[in-house]
Amino acid sequence: MGIEWSVGGRGWGVVRIRVGSCGWTDRGLVDAGWYPAGCTSAEARLRYYASRFSLVEVDSTYYHLPSERNARLWGERTPEGFAFNVKAFSLLTGHPTRVDALPRDLRGSLARGSVYPRDLPAGVVEEVAGRFRSALRPLHESGRLGVVLLQFPPWFLPGAQAEQYILRCRELLFPYRVAFEPRNGAWVTPETFAFLGKERIPYVCVDMPQGHVEAVPPVVRVTAELAIVRLHGRSAHWREGDAREKYRHDYTDGELAEWVPRIRRLARDAEEVHVLLNNCCGATAVTNAAALREMLMVA
Numbered sequence: 001m002g003i004e005w006s007v008g009g010r011g012w013g014v015v016r017i018r019v020g021s022c023g024w025t026d027r028g029l030v031d032a033g034w035y036p037a038g039c040t041s042a043e044a045r046l047r048y049y050a051s052r053f054s055l056v057e058v059d060s061t062y063y064h065l066p067s068e069r070n071a072r073l074w075g076e077r078t079p080e081g082f083a084f085n086v087k088a089f090s091l092l093t094g095h096p097t098r099v100d101a102l103p104r105d106l107r108g109s110l111a112r113g114s115v116y117p118r119d120l121p122a123g124v125v126e127e128v129a130g131r132f133r134s135a136l137r138p139l140h141e142s143g144r145l146g147v148v149l150l151q152f153p154p155w156f157l158p159g160a161q162a163e164q165y166i167l168r169c170r171e172l173l174f175p176y177r178v179a180f181e182p183r184n185g186a187w188v189t190p191e192t193f194a195f196l197g198k199e200r201i202p203y204v205c206v207d208m209p210q211g212h213v214e215a216v217p218p219v220v221r222v223t224a225e226l227a228i229v230r231l232h233g234r235s236a237h238w239r240e241g242d243a244r245e246k247y248r249h250d251y252t253d254g255e256l257a258e259w260v261p262r263i264r265r266l267a268r269d270a271e272e273v274h275v276l277l278n279n280c281c282g283a284t285a286v287t288n289a290a291a292l293r294e295m296l297m298v299a
Contacts, residue, residue, distance in 0.1 A: 016271075016272045016273070017263065017267060017272075017273045017275065017296055018053075018054045018055035018083060018272070018273070018274050018275065019053065019054075019055065019275045019276075019277075019289050019290075019292055019293040019296070020053040020054065020055035020056045020057070020274075020275075020276055020277070020289055021053070021056060021057070021276065021277045021278075021280065021285035021286050021289050022056075022057040022059050022230070022276050022277065022278040022280055022285065023056070023057065023058070023059050023060075023280050023285075024045060024046060024049040024056055025042070025045065025060075026280050028280070028281055028282045028283075029280070029282065029283055029285075029286065030045075031282070032282040032283035033283075034283040034286055034287075035048055036048065043073070043077055046074065046077045046078065047077055047078070049286075050077070050078040050079060050082050052286070052290070053286075053289065054081060054082055054083065055082070055083045055084075055085070055146070055274055055275075055276065056082075056083075056084055056085070057084075057085045057086070057087065057149070057230075057276050057278075058074075058084055058085070058086045058087060059087045061086050061087050061088070061089060061132070062087040062088065062089060062090050062095075062151075063090065063098075063101060064089075064101055065089055065101070065103070065128070065131055065132055065135060066086070066132065066135040066136060067135055068134065068135045068137065068138060070135075071135055071136050071137070071138045071139040072138035072139075072142075074139055074144065075138055075139050075141075075142030075144050076142075078144060080143070082144055083144055083145075083146040083274070084139060084144055084145055084146060085146040085147050085148075085149055085179075085228075085274060085276065086136060086139075086145065086146075086147075086148050086149065087148075087149045087151065088132070088148050088149060088150050088151070088169070088173075088178075089128065089132050091115075091117060091120075091125060091128055092125065092128065092129055092132065092150070092169060092172070092173075093150055093151060093152050093153070093156075093169070094116065094117060094152065094153055094155075094156055094165075095116075095153050096114035096115070096116060097114060097115055097116070098113070098114050099111065099112055099113060099114065099115055100112065102115075102124075102128070103128070103131065106120075106124055106127060106128065108121070126172060129169075129172035129173060130172070132173070133172070133173055133174075133176065136148075136176065140175070140176060145176060146177070146226075146274060147176070147177045147178060147179040147202065147226065147228070147274075148173050148176050148177070148178045148179070149178075149179050149181060149204070149228075150166065150169055150178050150179065150180050150181065151181040151183065151204075152180075152181070152182055152183060153183055154183045154184045154213050154214045155184075156182065156183070156184065157184060157186055157187075158182075158186055158187050158189065158191070158192060163195055166178075166180060166199075166201070167199065170199075170201065177202075177226070178201060179201065179202040179203075179204050179226070179228050180196060180201050180202070180203055180204060181203075181204035181206065181228075181230065182216060183214045183216065184213065184214065184216070185215055185216050185217060187216070188216060188217055188219050193221050193223055196221075196223035196224070197223040197224075200223070200224040200225070201223060201224055202223060202224040202226045202227060202228050203221050203222075203223045203224075203227075203228075204228045204229070204230055205218065205219065205220045205221065205227070205228065205229045205230075205262070205266070206218065206229070206230050206231070206232060207229075207230075207231040207232060207233075207234070207259065208232040208233070208234070209232075209233075209234050218262070220262045220263075220265055220266055222266055222269040222270045224270075225270060225271040225272065226270060226271065226272050226273075226274065227266040227267075227269075227270035227272070227273045227274070228273075228274045228275075228276070229259065229262075229263060229266070229273070229274070229275045229276065230276045230278050231251070231259070231275070231276070231277050231278060231279065231288070232278045232279065233246075233248070233249030233251070233278070233279035233281075233284075234249050234251075234255070248279070248281040248284075249279045249281075249284070250279070250284045250287075250288065251277075251279065251284075251288045251291075251292075253291065253295075256288060256291055256292045256295060257295060259275075259292065260292075260295050260296060263275060263296060264296075275289075275292065276289075277289040277292070
C-alpha cells in the first residue's frame with residue numbers, strides 16, 4: 001500500500017511514497033507474532049506482508065547470491081505494483097565475503113574464511129555480478145524490481161577512483177537501477193551530490209547513530225527520479241553490540257515525526273520515494289513502518 005500524494009515541486013503531479021521494512025523472513029519477526037496464526041509457509045508470509053506494505057528490501061542477497069527460482073516466486077506471490085529493493089552481494093561492494101558464499105566453481109583453491117575482491121583472480125567479480133544480475137531477471141521482468149542497493153563499507157572513501165567504481169557497478173548490473181549508500185560521512189558533500197545527480201543515481205538518505213566512523217548525518221537530497229530513505233535505528237550499541245543489538249531500536253513517535261517533513265521535502269523533487277525501516281529486531285521495523293506511513297498519510 002503506497003501513498004499517492006499530489007505535491008508541488010517540478011510542476012504538479014502525483015508522487016508515490018512507499019514505506020516498508022528491510023525483510024519479511026527474520027526469525028525475530030516471526031517469533032514476535034506479527035504474522036497471523038497459520039501463516040507459516042514462506043509463500044503465506046510474503047503474501048501477508050505484501051497485503052500490508054507495497055515495498056520490501058531483500059537483505060539476504062548481501063550474504064548469498066540470489067536464485068532465479070526465488071526471484072520468480074517473489075514476483076508470483078506479490079501483487080502488481082509491489083516493489084523489491086535488493087541489496088547487492090557483499091563482494092560487489094568491497095566487503096569481506098565468505099568463501100563458502102561464492103559459487104563452487106569460482107572458489108578455486110581458496111581456503112575457508114573471507115576474501116576481498118583483491119584476493120580473487122581477474123574476472124571473478126565480473127562473473128559474480130553477472131550471476132547476480134541473471135538471477136534477478138524474473139523479478140525485473142515482472143516489474144517488481146525497484147533498485148539494487150550499493151551499500152559501501154566505511155573504508156570506501158570519496159574520490160575519482162571511488163566514483164569510477166560506482167559507475168562500474170552500475171555497468172555490471174545494467175539494466176537494473178542502482179542506488180548508493182555510503183557508510184562514511186565524508187561522502188556528504190556538494191561534490192558527491194553533484195556526481196550522483198549528473199549520473200542520476202539515487203542517494204540513500206539515512207537515520208543512524210552518530211559519533212562514530214560509520215556515521216552518516218541525516219541529510220536528505222534528491223539526485224534522481226527515485227529518492228530513498230533507510231532508517232537504521234539509534235541503538236547505543238551500534239559499534240560494540242552484536243547484529244541484534246546494533247539494530248535494536250524502537251522509534252518513538254517523536255523520532256519518526258522528525259522524518260515526516262524530510263520525506264515530504266524529498267517528495268517535492270522526486271517522482272517516487274522509498275522509505276525502509278532497517279531496525280529489524282522483533283516486529284519493530286514493521287510496526288514503526290506502519291506508524292510512519294500513517295503520519296505521512298495525515299501530514
